[in-house]
Amino acid sequence: MVENSTTSPRKRRGPYAKSDGRRREILAAATQVFGVNGYRAGSLKEIAAVVGMNPTSLLHYFPTKDALLQAVLDERDKVSDEVAGTAVGAAADPADLPKAFLLIAQNNQDVPGIIGLYTLLAAESATPGHPTHEYFVARYERVREQFRRAFARLEAAGLLAPGITAEYAAASTLGLWDGIQMQWMIDPDAVDVVAHLRRHLSMITLAEI
Amino acid sequence: MVENSTTSPRKRRGPYAKSDGRRREILAAATQVFGVNGYRAGSLKEIAAVVGMNPTSLLHYFPTKDALLQAVLDERDKVSDEVAGTAVGAAADPADLPKAFLLIAQNNQDVPGIIGLYTLLAAESATPGHPTHEYFVARYERVREQFRRAFARLEAAGLLAPGITAEYAAASTLGLWDGIQMQWMIDPDAVDVVAHLRRHLSMITLAEI
Numbered sequence: 001m002v003e004n005s006t007t008s009p010r011k012r013r014g015p016y017a018k019s020d021g022r023r024r025e026i027l028a029a030a031t032q033v034f035g036v037n038g039y040r041a042g043s044l045k046e047i048a049a050v051v052g053m054n055p056t057s058l059l060h061y062f063p064t065k066d067a068l069l070q071a072v073l074d075e076r077d078k079v080s081d082e083v084a085g086t087a088v089g090a091a092a093d094p095a096d097l098p099k100a101f102l103l104i105a106q107n108n109q110d111v112p113g114i115i116g117l118y119t120l121l122a123a124e125s126a127t128p129g130h131p132t133h134e135y136f137v138a139r140y141e142r143v144r145e146q147f148r149r150a151f152a153r154l155e156a157a158g159l160l161a162p163g164i165t166a167e168y169a170a171a172s173t174l175g176l177w178d179g180i181q182m183q184w185m186i187d188p189d190a191v192d193v194v195a196h197l198r199r200h201l202s203m204i205t206l207a208e209i
Numbered sequence: 210m211v212e213n214s215t216t217s218p219r220k221r222r223g224p225y226a227k228s229d230g231r232r233r234e235i236l237a238a239a240t241q242v243f244g245v246n247g248y249r250a251g252s253l254k255e256i257a258a259v260v261g262m263n264p265t266s267l268l269h270y271f272p273t274k275d276a277l278l279q280a281v282l283d284e285r286d287k288v289s290d291e292v293a294g295t296a297v298g299a300a301a302d303p304a305d306l307p308k309a310f311l312l313i314a315q316n317n318q319d320v321p322g323i324i325g326l327y328t329l330l331a332a333e334s335a336t337p338g339h340p341t342h343e344y345f346v347a348r349y350e351r352v353r354e355q356f357r358r359a360f361a362r363l364e365a366a367g368l369l370a371p372g373i374t375a376e377y378a379a380a381s382t383l384g385l386w387d388g389i390q391m392q393w394m395i396d397p398d399a400v401d402v403v404a405h406l407r408r409h410l411s412m413i414t415l416a417e418i
Contacts, residue, residue: 036336037249038247038249038250038332038333040246040247040249040250041247041249041250116332116335116336119332119335119391120329120332120333120335122332122391122395123247123325123328123329123331123332123333123391123394124247124329124332125395126325126328126329126394126395127245127325133395136395137395137396140392140395140396140399141396141399144392144399161412168405168408171389171392171400171405172385172389172405172408172409174388174392175384175385175386175387175388175389175391175392175400175405176381176384176385176388177384177388178384178387178388178391178392179383179384179385179386179387179388179389179391180380180381180384180388182328182331182332182384182387182388182391183349183353183380183383183384183387185332185335186331186334186335186342186345186346186349187346187349187350190349190350190353191380191384196377196380196381196384199377199381200381200385203370203412203413204412
């Protein structure tokens with residue numbers, strides 16, 4: 001069941017596609033394990049068990065736990081940047097931007113484990129010195145800035161509610177989104193993330209949503 | 210609860226008081242360790258080390274890790290219920306309720322580690338089967354209901370903004386609060402929790418804030 005890589009010559013792995021498939025399996029397992037246990041309590045051993053490998057073989061794909069977590073986040077960022085880029089980029093008309101946010105929220109909800117992963121890692125990484133502390137400081141700054149730019153477009157089009165700045169719109173939308181997702185994670189029947197976000201956006205903007 | 214006199218060497222307290230002091234030290238250390246590491250990665254060994262005890266002696270005060278975590282949460286709930294009770298109870302005039310929320314937010318920010326503790330444990334306990342899953346399902350439900358009752362008083366006084374229900378006001382205020390606290394935990398200079406909450410409350414209510 002466990003191949004001993006120190007005594008047996010390394011097996012020739014299949015074609016690149018096969019190895020790439022294995023890599024994706026590991027990333028999916030790591031998303032799940034880190035999403036449930038967090039970084040500190042999530043172990044390479046558990047991730048390896050999910051994909052039916054031994055931990056030593058897993059290190060061939062990702063040399064450390066930090067490298068694996070970073071790969072999970074990079075992979076997810078790539079996907080969500082694509083979704084956000086498509087949704088927000090497609091909104092040539094700023095009046096369509098609020099709908100683009102709702103599309104992203106719906107999309108996040110449809111990817112199992114992804115909200116838990118980000119929420120748990122963000123909460124865990126609040127302590128300076130945590131391996132993903134800098135990542136999350138930068139990520140929150142980047143997302144707030146993306147949101148601010150979107151709301152600045154609405155502002156320029158005269159579509160922000162009176163007294164609302166693009167800065168407040170950005171931080172509050174991100175905050176409400178994260179917080180409602182937290183309530184949803186704890187009890188999915190208790191709140192509707194998209195509906196709450198829609199209500200918030202319809203208060204701070206004058207766009208048809 | 211009795212006030213704790215400062216520990217002066219002249220004022221010898223009885224064995225019970227001494228043991229009670231030890232208990233409080235353990236609870237403070239546990240708040241810190243669980244707040245930084247979460248429940249899964251936080252260990253009794255580490256908590257014992259913070260107070261300079263051996264783990265076996267610690268078990269004399271709290272027989273299990275679950276019991277210790279529950280005691281931390283009970284203790285904190287007692288304090289925050291008192292603060293909330295005083296703040297919201299004192300608001301005999303519903304128009305003062307939004308200010309009471311801001312007082313609680315300010316108070317939370319002034320207690321080191323408390324926001325991190327709740328945020329991290331809530332995120333971690335999203336998975337059914339986690340020892341505090343049921344606690345957080347019940348806690349969020351209870352807090353949403355407390356908030357809903359407060360906003361229903363504003364509604365009855367004609368002080369909710371048009372189109373805002375007490376239910377939406379409750380879930381969105383709790384959500385925005387949690388989410389903005391998350392941004393603040395990650396980077397305290399990036400956002401002002403009380404200012405964002407004030408802005409939100411001034412949008413969903415018609416009260417002077």
